[in-house]
Amino acid sequence: MxxxxxxxxxxxxxxxxxxxxxxxxxxxxxxxxxxxxxxxxxxxxxxxxxxxxxxxLWQFNDVNNTTYALMEKTQTTIVLEGSAAEIVQLLVYHSAMNVLNLKCFLSPITGQAQLVVTPSRVTCSGVNGDN
Structure with a gap:
């Protein structure tokens, strides 16, 4: 260049x-x-x-007009799929919390986890499914 x-x-x-x-x-x-x-x-x-x-950038319908860099609604749930018991490292931008470094522990049973984004928090946890 x-x-x-x-x-x-x-x-x-x-x-x-x-x-x-x-x-x-x-x-x-x-x-x-x-x-x-x-x-x-x-x-x-x-x-x-x-x-x-x-x-x-997506915006929540809340009084603070919270934005994040994924989806749109009052709560977003994203299902992660991978190998059983896999650990997935994610960086998520959230306007109320800046850049979050998350470790998502995929279920040892299903190999899935849910990333949940709301106007006030971001969490990730394994999904074991119905047995």
């Missing part, structure tokens, strides 16, 4: 949200038409590797 670029969501066919670099997932920036990604040729060039991730 020989010059700097400003990247807008529309330019790359994505939605507004938060964006972060693979180098530092804890440093989030707003990514929308008023806040483009500033890609510097000094940092991203033929001798370096630059990678960013984008996640849409």
């Amino acid at each position: 020989q010059r700097d670029y400003l990247i807008y969501p529309l330019l790359i066919g994505t939605h507004s949200g938060v964006i972060w670099s693979y180098e530092n997932p804890l440093e989030l920036i707003i990514f929308d038409n008023n806040h483009p990604l500033d890609v510097s040729a000094n940092k991203c060039n033929s001798s370096s590797f630059c990678l960013w991730y984008v996640s849409p």
Whole structure:
């Protein structure tokens, strides 16, 4: 890369949200038409590797307009599936708590866990199923 670029969501066919670099997932920036990604040729060039991730911001219907980078409702439940007794490490952005580093312990029986996001908390626990 020989010059700097400003990247807008529309330019790359994505939605507004938060964006972060693979180098530092804890440093989030707003990514929308008023806040483009500033890609510097000094940092991203033929001798370096630059990678960013984008996640849409969703908003709860609460008095604080709490946002997070997953789904939308008053509670979001996501079922994680993997190997029995697997431990899955997740980073979840939540506007009330910033970036949360979660360890999800998948059930030794079903290999599943539920990630639950609400306006005030984020939890992850194994799902044992009906026996």
